[in-house]
Amino acid sequence: MVGLGQERREGIGRKPDSRVTLLLLFLVSFFFLLSSLYAAEASVFRKARESALEVASPVLSVFAGPAAFIQDRIGSVRDYFAVLEQNKALREENAALREWAREARSLRTIVATYEDLGAYRAPPPIAPINAFVVGETNDAFAHSMILNAGRKDSVARGQAVVDAEGLIGRIVDVSNSASRVLLLTDVQSRVPVYVEGAEIEGILAGRTSSRPTISFVLSADVSALEAGQTVFTSGAGGTLPRGLPIGEIVRPSAERAEVKLAANFAKTRLVRVINYEFTGLSEDVLEEGADSTDGIEEVGGADENAASAVAPNASVEGVTPVTPASTEASTTSDGAE
């Protein structure tokens, strides 16, 4: 290695490095690390994160373009080999969907009848925000994605992010034109969920592996739990809408169950940010509720699935199921904090 290790010691960038600076900076980093591990996150750190997102997202978008192009080409080559299989699967799915369409049509008339009754109030409409994944954390432990939609597209912290298959995570940092999604597999991710079929609630926690696990409420009856049951968001705490599909149960046990996610993060490119606001109960509804007990509203019922399961009155780790009785105070419980 001729020429390496030779230094001239004058001019810009040619000062000999001081060991004192190194130790000082190490101590500063160590202090930062301790404060982010053991204290609430300082707002200055959050601001710094947002600025870094804002600066990096245009550059990342430039990288993301060609990467997506190459992946598409590889993907189409792979599709040629699987075309027969895919065709068969699609035909079967089509038949099942036609069946569903028939059922939906008959349900529509029933719903219309209910809507005509005075007691019904439609849930607030949801306006999803479409965004592209321009970056992701290729880190062994941190799992997040960077989207090219931010505050100017009315993305806000805490909103749910879904792809075509299901929930992928929630927004944790927002800058003006970019945002970061904490994926369900990250160790810091906590999402209140329920299991359809078993009708039990729990908290889905990331463990860095591709399959997060659900910890159940202590009082939950896990006897009905089976592999293959579908997991949805429960809407508990009011931060996420109820009924977003997450995945299916694999290997259930008494305390916890692994979840095979519906979304494949390696293929996620176009996502939707669910612009959901927990409205709680408005004043007139509360008054009405006091007059008649049957005027129950579907709170946070932003999805058709919302009505399919009723949350048991359980409470664990500060998570309160969304029932008409819960107040807006419960919206403050945020697992990702």
Add this chain to the structure above:
Amino acid sequence: MQDRAENLTRYVKAMTPTVFGLIGVLLLASPLRLVEGLVPIPLIPLVVVYFWSIYSPSYLPSVSVFAIGLFQDLLSGGPIGLWPCIYLFVQYLVLSQRSYFHGREQRVVWLGFTVAAVFSSFILWAVMSMLAGFPLPAWQLVIQMTSTIAVYPLVANGFAELHRRVIVEV
């Protein structure tokens, strides 16, 4: 006028290693998804820190190392201060053994990098496990570090050529 141009050139050259470190961080944050995400992206900033700390630490002062680490923390969304700690630790380790590495064969330097990567992995794993509250599975980290160690000779050779021909011009 010529003086100013010379100064500018010198400034750009002095910044090159830092810029490479920052590009490495951006690469870590880009959705390349090699083989559908099965092959993790190597930690190029670690190579940058190790390489320039051995051969020319004046081109990569601790402030630059700190900045590269901090940028990585901010972009990955992990705890702030983790990567600066790791990179500065590696720089300290390398600076204290610098005289040993000078003039050695590349294989020995590569072995040194392996040791540095193992130390870094351990710090990363320990801190993240503390944050999670339980010992995290380490296989993803092992794969990423192995890929970083595997690409080290290639990347380091590129850096060596660049350093010799462009930055120092001997």
